[in-house]
Amino acid sequence: MDRHVKLGGMNTPEKLFHTLLGLGDDWEITELEFDKDSGEVRLRIHELSGLLSQQRCPDDGDKTDFYDHGREREWRHLNVFEHKCYIQSRLPRMRCKTCGKIFQTKAPWEGLSLQFTAAFESMSLLLMREMPVKKAAEFIHETDTRLWRILARHVAMAYKQLDFSETTCVGVDELACRKGHNYVTIFADLVAKRVLYSVPGKDSSTWKAFVQELEKHSAKAAQIECVSMDMSGSFKKGVAETCPQAEVVFDKYDARLQLLAYQVLLGGLHKLPAA
The missing domain is CATH 3.30.420.10 (Ribonuclease H-like superfamily/Ribonuclease H)
Known part of the structure; x- marks a missing residue:
C-alpha cells in the first residue's frame, strides 16, 4: 500500500486538513476560512453519526443516546505557515440509557488545557524545555501565563503516573x-x-x-x-x-x-x- 498521500488527489483544502489532523471517519471539516485582516486560519469541525454510536457511559459502560451539543469552543492549533490556526466545534453531549448521566464527548485534537490542542501543547512543552517560558511565549505569540498553565497541567498528570515502589x-x-x-x-x-x-x-x-x-x-x-x-x-x-x-x-x-x-x-x- 502506498503510504504517501498524493495532494493532487484531494479536491478541497478541507480534505487535506482532514488528513493532516487525522480525523478519520468520525469527524468532518465543515468550514475552512482565512481572515486576511487578522491573518488567522479557522477550521470548523463537526462530528459524524458513526462517532455517536460508539459512545459509552464513562461510569457504567452502557449505551448512550445523543443529548445535545455543548457550547461553542475554540482551540489554538499549530500555525499554518506563519498564520495562527484555530479549531472551532460544538462537541456532542451524550446521555446514558441506564443511569441517565450526561457527559461530553472528547475530541481527538484536545489537549489538557481548554484553549489548546494536544499538538500545540506538545510544541509549547518542547520550547519551554529549551528556553525560558517568557521567551517561548514571545516566540509563539501567547501569554506566558497560559504556557505556565500548560506546563503545570502536564507536570501534574506526569506526577500522578510516577511509581515510587523502588524507593528505599x-x-x-x-x-x-x-x-x-x-x-x-x-x-x-x-x-x-x-x-x-x-x-x-x-x-x-x-x-x-x-x-x-x-x-x-x-x-x-x-x-x-x-x-x-x-x-x-x-x-x-x-x-x-x-x-x-x-x-x-x-x-x-x-x-x-x-x-x-x-x-x-x-x-x-x-x-x-x-x-
Whole structure:
C-alpha cells in the first residue's frame, strides 16, 4: 500500500486538513476560512453519526443516546505557515440509557488545557524545555501565563503516573520559598536522584503527608530503609512516627538534596546527572 498521500488527489483544502489532523471517519471539516485582516486560519469541525454510536457511559459502560451539543469552543492549533490556526466545534453531549448521566464527548485534537490542542501543547512543552517560558511565549505569540498553565497541567498528570515502589533511600530538607518564615519541605529519592514530593511547612506533619503521598504511587512507609537529613527535631519526630524502621543519617551539608530542592522552584521533576 502506498503510504504517501498524493495532494493532487484531494479536491478541497478541507480534505487535506482532514488528513493532516487525522480525523478519520468520525469527524468532518465543515468550514475552512482565512481572515486576511487578522491573518488567522479557522477550521470548523463537526462530528459524524458513526462517532455517536460508539459512545459509552464513562461510569457504567452502557449505551448512550445523543443529548445535545455543548457550547461553542475554540482551540489554538499549530500555525499554518506563519498564520495562527484555530479549531472551532460544538462537541456532542451524550446521555446514558441506564443511569441517565450526561457527559461530553472528547475530541481527538484536545489537549489538557481548554484553549489548546494536544499538538500545540506538545510544541509549547518542547520550547519551554529549551528556553525560558517568557521567551517561548514571545516566540509563539501567547501569554506566558497560559504556557505556565500548560506546563503545570502536564507536570501534574506526569506526577500522578510516577511509581515510587523502588524507593528505599530518602533525603529530606526544608527550603525557604519566600521572604519571611515561609518554608517548603522537599523529599527526594537519593538513589534515583529525583524529587518525590514537596509540601508547605517544616514540622513533623510533613512526614505524615509524605507517607500518604507514597501510597498514591504504589509505595509504603515500611519500605524506606534510610533517611538522610539534618538534625531538625521536627524531622526526627516525623521519621520516628512514620518510618521507625529507617536508619537515619545526619547530613550536615545536604548539598545533594539542595540541588534536588531547587528543581521544585524550577517546576521540574527531572533526574539530576550522576554525582
